[in-house]
Amino acid sequence: LVPPSKPTVSIPSSVTIGNRAVLTCSEHDGSPPSEYSWFKDGVPMLTADAKKTRAFINSSYTIDPKSGDLVFDPVSAFDSGEYYCEAQNGYGTAMRSEAVRMEAVELNVGGIVAAVLVTLILLGLLIFGIWFAYSRGYFERTKKGTAPGKKVIYSQPSARSEGEFKQTSSFLV
Numbered sequence: 001l002v003p004p005s006k007p008t009v010s011i012p013s014s015v016t017i018g019n020r021a022v023l024t025c026s027e028h029d030g031s032p033p034s035e036y037s038w039f040k041d042g043v044p045m046l047t048a049d050a051k052k053t054r055a056f057i058n059s060s061y062t063i064d065p066k067s068g069d070l071v072f073d074p075v076s077a078f079d080s081g082e083y084y085c086e087a088q089n090g091y092g093t094a095m096r097s098e099a100v101r102m103e104a105v106e107l108n109v110g111g112i113v114a115a116v117l118v119t120l121i122l123l124g125l126l127i128f129g130i131w132f133a134y135s136r137g138y139f140e141r142t143k144k145g146t147a148p149g150k151k152v153i154y155s156q157p158s159a160r161s162e163g164e165f166k167q168t169s170s171f172l173v
Contacts, residue, residue, distance in 0.1 A: 003092020004030035007068070011083055011100040015075045016107055025068035025085035025097060034087035036068035041081045045070070080104045 007027040015021040025036045038045040047063045059079055061072045068087075072079050082101045088094035133139060 001091045002029055002031040004034040004087040004089050004095045006095045007034075007036070007085055007087040007097040009083070009085055009097045009100060011102050013101065014103045014105055015072075015079075017077055017104050018074045018107075021072045021075045021079075021102075023070040023072075023083060023102070025070070025087070027087045027095065030087060030089040030091075032089050033066075034068075034089040035065045036063075037065065037086050037088070038063055038070045039084050039086070075104050077104050077106075 005027045007025050010024040012021060012023075023038070025038070027034055037047075045061070045063060047065055059072070059076065060074065061070060061079070063070050068085060070083070070085075080103050082099045084097045084099040086094045086096050
């Protein structure tokens with residue numbers, strides 16, 4: 001027979017209101033296996049008929065004392081708080097986990113809409129910039145009838161004055 005050790009918890013720091021959240025508590029040293037209880041802001045959370053207590057009337061949670069799971073389905077704004085669990089197996093003293101704060105937050109719809117609008121504006125400016133550069137001739141256009149990559153090799157000699165002669169090209173026969 002071994003008393004429980006200090007339990008470890010998995011508690012999300014932030015959850016979105018309306019979603020499902022699972023908080024877990026476990027310890028592996030106790031024999032027989034421990035049963036778990038949860039506390040919110042130092043107040044014990046009941047495993048049955050939680051809605052009958054004034055402290056948890058607005059909450060919708062279930063606790064499994066055997067597995068140590070605390071499930072909120074769905075999370076409400078009321079569920080923000082500091083949570084910890086206790087493990088007890090009838091031998092030794094009950095062991096308490098570290099307390100972790102969980103915040104229930106609303107989905108930031110305004111931020112999402114603003115991000116989408118900014119992205120669309122930037123995309124529009126990029127398309128306008130490409131069109132503007134293309135219309136001004138900054139991109140090379142290929143002309144019909146000429147093969148790409150061919151360059152003009154011969155150009156007309158420039159006009160010269162009468163008294164001046166310079167050789168401009170040589171031909172070998």
